[in-house]
Amino acid sequence: MDHYNTEDAIFALATAWAKSAIAVVRVSGQGCIGTLSRAVKGRTGERLNSTGTNRVVYCRLFNPKDGSDVDDVVVTVYRDGHGYTGEEAFEISCHGGLTVVTAVLQLMSDLGFRQALPGEFTLRAFLHGKMDLTRSEAVNELVNAQGRKGQLMALNRLNGALYRRIGQIKDIVAEIMSIVEVQLDYSEDEIGEDLTFPMDRLQKAIDDLGTIHDSYNAGRLYSQGARMVLAGPSNAGKSSLFNYFLKEERSIVSAQKGTTRDYIEAMCTIRGIPVRIFDTAGFRDLSESEIEEEGIRRSRSLVESADIILYLADSTDPSEIDRSVVHDPRCIPILNKVDLNDTDLEGFLKLSVATGQGFNELCDRICGKLTSDIAQADDGSLVIENERQREDLARAMASLRSAKLAADSGLPLDIVSMDIQEALEALGELTGEVTTDDILDRIFSSFCVGK
Ligand SMILES: Nc1nc2c(ncn2[C@@H]2O[C@H](COP(=O)(O)OP(=O)(O)OP(=O)(O)O)[C@@H](O)[C@H]2O)c(=O)[nH]1
Ligand SMILES: [Mg+2]
Structure with a gap:
């Protein structure tokens, strides 16, 4: 990257490349306002150019290269030392059709401005002492x-x-x-x-x-989302719980063992924490097909990379419990279907996806596990x-x-x-x-x- 040079003027589309009501094109660099005034029709060019504080000018842009009209726009002018970059700069708010945006960008290039690199406006703000690095990074965050x-x-x-x-x-x-x-x-x-x-x-x-x-751990959770994997023997109710979290019937649920073959993932929030939740194929020793075995292999590898594991056992058939997963510190062991068989299993949280019993406590446990590093991560901290x-x-x-x-x-x-x-x-x-x-x-x- 050779953009530590702040001598030239740079331009970029600041809004998304999509049809919209208004699009904003941003330009920053010494002399850029004078250059733009050559592309403004009538006397408004002088108003744009006159010295003084920041101002907003409504004007028609044309391309001096071939004399063609470009668009009626609003230009916000920032004088030296003001604005985002701390340089002389302006922002053009034009109509948001893609042909209009293309014509405005072409005009910027024809006027001799250079297409900005990623982050270059913020880099200039940093180089001109408008913000320190932590604030520059916060812009992106x-x-x-x-x-x-x-x-x-x-x-x-x-x-x-x-x-x-x-x-x-x-x-x-x-x-x-x-x-x-x-x-x-x-x-x-x-x-x-x-x-x-x-x-x-x-x-x-x-x-x-x-x-x-x-x-940092909590910050990462809030910014990227925690990975939460549902694991356990087949038929324990993993897909049912997955759907319960999402409040929609996303994953297929059936009384047949081995229903979920490949994993399914979705985003949800639990008490304000973004969570990427994975439904996986149930662990089973006697799988009936190669496909299911591959599914089980994928489940195990997801379990390895999880921030949190919800291990579900079936209260009507607690025989197949995988103790190595249950003892993992990232794991919350759950005994599901307690509506059918109301028993206790040491260390297991009692849940019924069918009735919702235990679900609030489960959310408390998940939240507690994820934020144990910084329980104080409240707004403003x-x-x-x-x-x-x-x-x-x-x-x-x-x-x-x-x-x-x-x-x-x-x-x-x-x-x-x-x-x-x-x-x-x-x-x-x-x-x-x-x-x-x-x-x-x-x-x-x-x-x-x-x-
Ligand atoms: N009574 C009752 N039935 C439940 C409960 N949770 C799930 N079930 C039923 O148990 C069966 C299996 O549920 P699934 O969610 O498909 O189980 P799974 O763990 O995803 O199974 P696999 O995908 O085969 O590994 C379905 O018939 C569900 O309706 C519950 O809390 N109570
Ligand atoms: Mg399933």
């Missing part, structure tokens, strides 16, 4: 948010919550660093006795980073979902732990100081004060064009 909670969490980061929190922790670490440096630079006699190593502050920084770091941020936090924590160990065991202070410096660098990378082109490439190439 907000666009891709799966549910309301994930959206609120991304919005919180976009408002700078993560940036500010990291800033506070960085201040503590920088303060520790300055104390260490004073001790390195002056002898004990010169400093006096009151300057001791701030072990408590160091531990606080480690704990605070740990809280944000540990929110700080949660991360980004692997890069998690890695930087882990690095900062590891360096601070190593500094603490070195200080505890009385190692020379320059070793402690090196560890603290490394932690500061990791935190600097997290917010984007220290970046390499590689990091920027990785982040912005995952954006959509026009963002």
Whole structure:
């Protein structure tokens, strides 16, 4: 990617490539407004071009290349230092037919603007200091948010919550660093006795980073959805429960064993958490066909990759229980059809898909298992979902732990100081004060064009 150059003007369709009432084309770069005014009919070109604050201009665009009319549009003008990118920029709201959009995009290209790469508008916003890296990433996370909670969490980061929190922790670490440096630079006699190593502050920084770091699991759940697999012997009621979660008859249910051959997946939400739920072929030793055996093999591999396993046993026939799955920490063992046979089985949650008995408790258990890492993941709390941020936090924590160990065991202070410096660098990378082109490439190439 060679787009660290911000000298030229870039353009992109900011809305989806689909017929709609209005489409928005975005352009950013020095001199772009003057260039556009050459394609505006009548005197409105002058209004567009006149200096002053941001404005909105209604005008007709034409293509100076062949004189053809393009569309009647509304142009929102952002002067230098304003707008999303912090550069001179404008947005054209045109009619949303695809032929109109094509003509507007052609005009942008004919005027000499360059087609933007994915994430290039946000990259420019970052390079011009309009936002730090955590906020740039939140833009993408907000666009891709799966549910309301994930959206609120991304919005919180976009408002700078993560940036500010990291800033506070960085201040503590920088303060520790300055104390260490004073001790390195002056002898004990010169400093006096009151300057001791701030072990408590160091531990606080480690704990605070740990809280944000540990929110990653929940953040990932809310952004990508948890994988929940229904497993168990055939005929236990897996497909019935699958349909119950989805509130529709998606999977075939029958009293015959081996009804579900291949797995079926669908999205649902449980207490606001997006969940990808899988119905699988029942485990059976004496399968009657090669196809069913392949289905069972697929079920086992889904079980391996699950975040949560709902293992169903049949209360009328509890003989076929697979103990290796039941004892898995990701598993919730369930005894289904208790309406037919109301018995207890140790460690199994009693359920009847037929009557709904036990279903609420099951949802509580699922929710508890999925959010045990951060029960506090309520709207407004700080949660991360980004692997890069998690890695930087882990690095900062590891360096601070190593500094603490070195200080505890009385190692020379320059070793402690090196560890603290490394932690500061990791935190600097997290917010984007220290970046390499590689990091920027990785982040912005995952954006959509026009963002
Ligand atoms: N009485 C009663 N019947 C149930 C209950 N849950 C499921 N059944 C019945 O049990 C039979 C098997 O249900 P399925 O949902 O097809 O079972 P499965 O586990 O998907 O079976 P396979 O796909 O063959 O592995 C059907 O006749 C269901 O109507 C329940 O809670 N109570
Ligand atoms: Mg089934």
